[in-house]
Each structure stands twice: as C-alpha cells, then as structure tokens.
Amino acid sequence: MNISTPRALKTVTVLATAAGLMALGVGAAAAHVHVDPASTTAGGFSELTFKVPNESETAKTTKLTVTLPTGTPFTSVSVKPMDGWTAEISEANLPAPVTVEGATITKAAASVTWTADAAHQIGLHEYQTFSISAGRLPAADTTVSLPVAQTYSDGTVVNWNEAETQGQAEPKYPVPSFVTTAAADANSTAAPVADTTAASSTTPLTPAPDNTFGILGLAAGALGLAAGGTALVRTRTPRKN
Numbered sequence: 001m002n003i004s005t006p007r008a009l010k011t012v013t014v015l016a017t018a019a020g021l022m023a024l025g026v027g028a029a030a031a032h033v034h035v036d037p038a039s040t041t042a043g044g045f046s047e048l049t050f051k052v053p054n055e056s057e058t059a060k061t062t063k064l065t066v067t068l069p070t071g072t073p074f075t076s077v078s079v080k081p082m083d084g085w086t087a088e089i090s091e092a093n094l095p096a097p098v099t100v101e102g103a104t105i106t107k108a109a110a111s112v113t114w115t116a117d118a119a120h121q122i123g124l125h126e127y128q129t130f131s132i133s134a135g136r137l138p139a140a141d142t143t144v145s146l147p148v149a150q151t152y153s154d155g156t157v158v159n160w161n162e163a164e165t166q167g168q169a170e171p172k173y174p175v176p177s178f179v180t181t182a183a184a185d186a187n188s189t190a191a192p193v194a195d196t197t198a199a200s201s202t203t204p205l206t207p208a209p210d211n212t213f214g215i216l217g218l219a220a221g222a223l224g225l226a227a228g229g230t231a232l233v234r235t236r237t238p239r240k241n
Contacts (some may be wrong), residue, residue, distance in 0.1 A: 018025070031055055033119045033148050035176035042142070042180045045135030050176060053127040056176060059152035064114040064130060067147045070094050072138035073108035075101075080131040084120025088113050093206060100136065132150035140182040146174050 029048050038047040038127035054061045067073055073094060079087040097104070114130055121127050138144065157173035164172035 006157055011206055033150060033176055034174075035178060036182070037178045040137065040178055040181045042138065042140040042184050043136050043183055045133060046137060047080075047131055047133050047144070048210050049129050049131045050146075050148065051127060051129050052122065052148070053120040053157070054124060056069065056154070057124065059154040059156060060124075061128070061150055062153050063113065063149075063151035065111055065117045065149040065151075066132070067111050067149075068134070069111065069138075069144060069146070069177050070108070071098075072142060072144070073098055073100075073109065074104065074134040074136070075106060076133075076135055077112065078133045079112060080133070082114075082128075082130070084117050085114045085130075086117075087114075092103040122183075130154040137180050140180050143177055144180065147175050166232045 033050060033052050036049045036051065038049070040046065050064070050066060052061065052064055068077065070092075073087050077089055081091065083085070089109050090111045091107055093107050094105065097106050098108075108158070112132055145163070147159065150158045150160065152158075158173060160173045161175045162173045164170060164174050207215070
C-alpha cells in the first residue's frame with residue numbers, strides 16, 4: 001500500500017493538471033464574442049443574441065457595433081431594449097440592388113451600435129448580451145457573418161472579423177456567424193403532426209364495429225321472450241268446462 005500511494009498521488013496530480021489545461025482551453029474559447037440565433041430557418045425571422053465578455057484587465061467595454069450583411073441584407077431589424085445602453089440602427093445604400101420576395105432593395109440596415117452609460121459598462125470578469133430581431137434569413141446553407149467591433153474605455157477597439165478556415169487553427173478574433181437551414185417542406189410525405197385544434201383532420205377514423213349478429217341476437221331474444229310470455233299466459237288461464 002505504501003508503494004502504490006505515491007503513484008496514486010502522481011496520477012491524481014497529472015489528471016488534475018490536464019483538467020486544468022482543458023478548462024483553460026474551454027474558457028479561452030468561451031471568451032470569444034459569438035452569436036446565438038434562436039432560429040436558422042431560411043426565409044424566416046430570428047432573434048440573434050450576441051454574448052460579449054470583457055477581456056481587458058484594465059478597461060471596460062463601453063460600445064459594441066455589429067455590422068450587418070449587405071450581400072444578403074435583412075429587410076427588417078429591431079433592437080431589444082436594455083437598461084443603461086442606447087441602441088442605434090444605421091442604414092446604408094447596398095453595393096448592388098438585391099431582390100427579396102420580388103421587391104428590389106437598394107438600401108437596408110447596415111449596422112447596430114450599442115453605447116453604455118458610465119454605470120453599465122462591462123467590467124473585468126463580466127459579460128453582457130445584446131439581442132436583435134432580424135430577417136428575412138437568406139437561402140439555406142448560407143453563412144451569415146456578423147462582424148463585431150468592441151470598444152474599450154481606454155480607446156482600444158477589438159474587431160471580431162476573422163473568418164475561420166476548415167482544417168486550420170481558430171483565428172484569434174473569429175467573426176460571429178451561423179449557417180442557415182432549409183425550411184420545412186409543407187408538401188413533404190412525412191407523417192403529419194397531430195393538430196389538437198382540428199384533430200378530426202389528422203386523426204384517422206376508426207371503423208364502427210359490425211353489430212349485425214348482436215342485433216339478430218337481440219331480435220331472437222325478444223321473440224323468445226314474447227313466446228315465453230304467451231305460453232305463461234296460456235298456462236295461467238283457467239280452462240272452461
């Protein structure tokens with residue numbers, strides 16, 4: 001037992017060190033600014049939430065600007081209000097006209113900027129979330145990139161705008177992005193989902209049981225009772241001399 005104890009302690013130490021390194025790696029990845037879409041369905045609208053951690057040891061985050069796509073512009077953008085931050089949506093002319101649902105668009109929302117008051121700046125070991133509602137989302141399998149500029153109280157600006165390349169190491173400042181997905185096909189042959197408001201249209205009707213033999217049996221029983229009653233009356237009727 002005395003011989004195995006040092007080995008066990010060494011094993012625990014190695015595992016603890018590895019776990020610590022893994023935690024540091026996860027923490028570093030989690031520290032990036034990223035976007036979480038509530039929906040990625042093409043042609044629909046989605047709440048896009050940006051999670052923004054403060055990574056400076058000496059300054060606070062005072063402003064955040066999200067640049068919106070121009071190649072596949074959003075036709076509608078609105079901002080979720082938040083205490084201590086003012087938001088501004090800026091529009092701009094598109095590099096080239098874009099047709100969306102049969103309409104030609106030459107101008108669209110180009111960016112959203114949030115600015116904090118002194119009491120709501122993001123400090124060390126803090127993060128904040130910023131949400132917009134945007135749509136319509138572009139065709140399926142489109143990568144929607146949303147570069148973010150994070151401004152600190154010391155004047156530093158960190159641009160989260162570096163594209164990731166498959167098979168290569170993650171860049172230092174990856175751009176927040178997501179990929180759109182196909183909308184459900186209304187004409188697909190998949191099994192329909194039951195609609196509780198109109199169950200009769202989706203729930204197959206169960207055939208009524210064949211009661212022919214039951215009805216015949218009841219009729220026969222009724223005839224039998226009638227015959228029995230007649231016989232009983234005859235037995236109780238006194239004979240005339």
